Amino acid sequence: MRLTRRILATLALATLALTPGDRAARAEEPVVVFAAASLKNALDDASAAWTRASGKTARVSYAGSNALAKQIEAGAPADLFISADLAWMDYVDRAGLLKTGSRIDFLRNALVLIAPGPKNGAADPQIALAPDLGTTLTRILGGGRLAMATIDAVPAGKYGKAALEKLGAWDAVKGQVAQAENVRAALLLVARDEAPLGIVYATDAAADPSVHVLATFPADSHPPIIYPAAVTKVSRNPDAGALLGYLRGPEARGFFERQGFTVVAQPGASQ
Known part of the structure; x- marks a missing residue:
């Protein structure tokens, strides 16, 4: 009996000793962020600045918003999700996988038509997005391909198809579309001169000097490009x-x- 009491007392002390350490260890774990591929440059810089300011770390995984949403649904241990459209955040939200009250509309973007090579004055005329x-x-493409993210799943691809349909150009080019797994993969096809044209976000074009913008699609030619962000329900990281x-x-x-x-300005935020 004495031995049993001694063992129980030892276990109790060990538990008390470990509990603060466990909490500290959890606080030191990196925040796992699932983010749309188009965020890479800006989010890498911003998360590095957060680390410098706070001493905390973030581990960011980039992919198409559709793939990330499916991974979260399957139980991937993400703390924070930033999607490139509302639909995939809605998908995760409907599944009950977001922390209540954490969702915000975070960023806006624009959609552009790009071509290979740096901008070079008169050699790079702006294309009039006319009827x-x-x-x-089709004249510019010749026998080449129009690089786009997957048109029925990835936000950039869905926006691009919607814009071409609204402007009456989809039927003319749909047979020449090269679909990539995410918008950065579509950008890469143009940057490598493997496709004469591509449709990406304005921020992607700005991040790669080996492509240039031929035209910006009118904002009313596609759904608003809004990036929502939210903490996931499964997150136990207090730093998320x-x-x-x-x-x-x-x-x-x-x-x-x-x-x-x-x-995007948040309600009550000072400007």
């Missing part, structure tokens, strides 16, 4: 909310604006 856009695009707060705050704004994003 004969389909004819213009702190990181999201930092990203939406004034300290991080410049990283996103320099890449061409517009930071």
